Structure formats: C-alpha cells, structure tokens
Amino acid sequence: MKQADQSPDKKTQILDAAAHLLRVQGAQALSFENIAKEADLSRQLIRYYFSDLEDLIVELCNYLAKGYRDLLVAGVVNVGQVERLQFFLDFFFDLADGHPMPANLEVYDTLIAYSVGSDRLRENMCGQYSVLGQVMIHELAIAHPELDGKACEELSFLFVSMMHSHWSFVASLGYAREHSLLTRKAIDRLIASYIDDEVFVPVMGNPWSRDV
Helix, strand or coil, X not given: CCXXXXXXXXXXXXXXXXXXHHHHHCHHXXXXXXXXXXXXXXXXXXXXXXXXXXXXXXXXXXXXXXXXXXXXXXXXXXCCHHHHXXXXXXXXXXXXXXXXXXXXXXXXXXXXXXXCCCHHHHHHHHHHHHHHHHHHHHHHHHHXXXXXXXXXXXXXXXXXXXXXXXXXXXXHCCCCCCHHXXXXXXXXXXXXXXXXCCCCCCCCCXXXXXXX
16 A cells, blocks of 8 residues: 555545535445545545444544634634633634634534444544533633533533534524524523522533433
8 A cells, every 4th residue: 555545634535525425415325435435535545544434433523523623722812811702602603703613514413313323422422512511611600700600511511502403403404594693692691591590599410411
C-alpha cells in the first residue's frame, strides 16, 4: 500500500463521505462499498482504517463533535465575557452571525438511531452531550449567579434536549429554519422563569442521570 494512501487526509475523506451518505440517504445506505464509492477510494483502504462499521461510526461521531467544538471556540474568542452565554445559545440554533453551524445536522439523528444497537456509540454520544451540558452549567452560572446550582443543571439538560429535538424537526423532518428563532426565544423565556422563581425546588436530584 502506498504511503499516500495511509495519510490522515484519506481518513478525513472517508469520514466526510460517510457523513454525506448519512445526511442524504440515511443509515440504510451506510456500507463499506457505498462509502468507498462516495469517497472515490478502494474498499480495502476503508477497511484499513476501520475494521468494522461500528468503529467508523464512533470515529465519525468524534470527528463531527470536534468540528462543532472548533467552530464554537473560534466564536467564543470574538465575544466578550458578558456575551458568552448568548453566543453559546445563538450558535447552537444557528443564529450566531458569522459563525454558522456545520451542514451535517441530519447526521446526528442517524447516529442516535444507530446507537440503539451500539453500546459504544451510545456511551460516546452520552459523553459528548454530558460535556456540552457541563459547559452550559458553567456558562449559566457565570451569566446568572443568582441561579441555584441545581437550576443550572436542569436548564442545561433542557437546553441540550430541546436543541437536539429542534434539529430533528428542522434538519431531519424539513420544518422551516425560521423555527430556530422560535426555539431560541423559548430558551430565554425558560431561563427567565427559573430566575423569577423565588422558591426554587429541584425537580430531580441529578438531571443528567441515566438508567443503564
């Protein structure tokens, strides 16, 4: 095998091809043969990098998450400390000027469906969403120090679940992207309701707990 065929660019090419297949055709189209055709690479080369489809899917999940993190960090450096929470919320509803989200939102729905039969992918995705939740807890606490810590935990879980459900409707089911503003404003109202709650009583001990 030529050294050029072992370059990191080839791996990225494979992951991009897999993401495109999932976005356009769904999980049923995912196979080594289809990925090789989409990437214009040999099936043997795909198997060189990934021993099975689950390995590829888990790596794709990490690859996509890194893309979001890189865009988010690039945007954060351009906003002030006071505006960070607003930027975070705007970014995840594709409303941050000059910082658009990647065009692969449908892929996450497919990954969720695939995780039903893959413990590795499910743990991977739960870990990534948990990290995002921890970031939101931190940003909520900074922007609204009057909020109880448990309130921040509840809000972070509600934000992540609402954000994912929102894109399931808009990106996967084809509802108008103008709904981004509707859901984004709902998040502001939700935060305000927690701030206005004079006697906050947590709904549950740990909003991020899981039945495993």
